[in-house]
Amino acid sequence: MRVFAFASYVLYFLAGLVITTIGSVMPQLLAHYNQSYTVGGQMVFVSAVGFIAGVPISAVLMRLLRKEKYVIALAAFVIAVAQFSIWTLPSFEWVIVLNFLNSIGASAIEVIVATLMMEVFVGRRAVVMSYLEVSFGVGALCMPLIASVLIANDVWSYAFFVTACLGLVMAILWCVIHFSKEGVDVSESLDASIDPPPSFSSKRMKQTILLAFVLMIFMYSGMEGSLNNFMSSIFITHLGATPYSASLSIGIYWIAMVIGRAATGWIIRKVNYAQFLRWSMLGTLAALIIFMMWREAVVGYVLVMLMGLTMSGVYSITMVYANHTFPGMARLVTSLITAFAGFGAAVFPALIGYAMDHTGTASAIGYIAVFAVVYLVMLLGVGRFYHRQSTLVTQESSA
Numbered sequence: 071m072r073v074f075a076f077a078s079y080v081l082y083f084l085a086g087l088v089i090t091t092i093g094s095v096m097p098q099l100l101a102h103y104n105q106s107y108t109v110g111g112q113m114v115f116v117s118a119v120g121f122i123a124g125v126p127i128s129a130v131l132m133r134l135l136r137k138e139k140y141v142i143a144l145a146a147f148v149i150a151v152a153q154f155s156i157w158t159l160p161s162f163e164w165v166i167v168l169n170f171l172n173s174i175g176a177s178a179i180e181v182i183v184a185t186l187m188m189e190v191f192v193g194r195r196a197v198v199m200s201y202l203e204v205s206f207g208v209g210a211l212c213m214p215l216i217a218s219v220l221i222a223n224d225v226w227s228y229a230f231f232v233t234a235c236l237g238l239v240m241a242i243l244w245c246v247i248h249f250s251k252e253g254v255d256v257s258e259s260l261d262a263s264i265d266p267p268p269s270f271s272s273k274r275m276k277q278t279i280l281l282a283f284v285l286m287i288f289m290y291s292g293m294e295g296s297l298n299n300f301m302s303s304i305f306i307t308h309l310g311a312t313p314y315s316a317s318l319s320i321g322i323y324w325i326a327m328v329i330g331r332a333a334t335g336w337i338i339r340k341v342n343y344a345q346f347l348r349w350s351m352l353g354t355l356a357a358l359i360i361f362m363m364w365r366e367a368v369v370g371y372v373l374v375m376l377m378g379l380t381m382s383g384v385y386s387i388t389m390v391y392a393n394h395t396f397p398g399m400a401r402l403v404t405s406l407i408t409a410f411a412g413f414g415a416a417v418f419p420a421l422i423g424y425a426m427d428h429t430g431t432a433s434a435i436g437y438i439a440v441f442a443v444v445y446l447v448m449l450l451g452v453g454r455f456y457h458r459q460s461t462l463v464t465q466e467s468s469a
Contacts, residue, residue, distance in 0.1 A: 086209020111423020124177025
């Protein structure tokens, strides 16, 4: 299992590189093709549609190829081909198509690896997912730093070459790797102290709570996707930063993300899922509001680091919380979470790109803050449902 776990972490590292490559060189890419930020937002939208499409496509490939490792290897190969091709700077239409394929590969990797981890490490889901997210964060951190050096040397397109090489290596590795889901130990204690999974009084109630989790991840991914793709652009237009220093803002964001995700496995043993998510999103909302109002570069970098820390564990713990609420439904729940994460990353960056061109950067940041508010409303709804279930159980036991 150690080789399987390590190879899974490297895949998430690759996914981290992939998701931040375009955003890290967005100003240079748009300038090279003489395109606006609105077009950049549309490109991100098309990319995210590819991510959404990757979920059902991976399910079909699973039925055809029968083994997860072959689907993963194929996905890594698709990423390698797409990134190698973008590196050559073809026509802008081809960049959009290739990035679409690139997103399909990243989606297949994320949904299959996350599902396998949920099924194999039942009692340690939050810890294992935090390790995956750390790996993703390290990849997302490394790419802006690499891109910053490449931009400074006027060879920014090589950012795609770096990701392509790792994708090719992983495609080869996963063709020969071996692992088994037999003998899984489910007796381990859960990561957090939390109420047992609730009993649903009706199918409609079950669907409502599942919808709440879907909307939560939809909003969060819209926030993260918008920041990933427009952070450097926001620093240039909102704070007047230079392109070189602006690209470092994404690196600072992901440094904080990695630190926060490394701490998530420890923190989640001290608090329950709902408490963790509530305080994380409240901190993010506060940072966004201050960032929108205080136009000073030094303060901006501090707030970006704060956002990285507070947002670091939201995706993984939301997924774990949803899987805990619906035991035995890991494949369905993880697929829905992944699909709507892609949907959020598709819709909201397009909105943010349009807002930056037509209503200003401050309003774009305000929209991102609204996403955080909606997430909190959904989270409070799930928490209220859990509280009602706990009260009913207590009343029945005392009757």
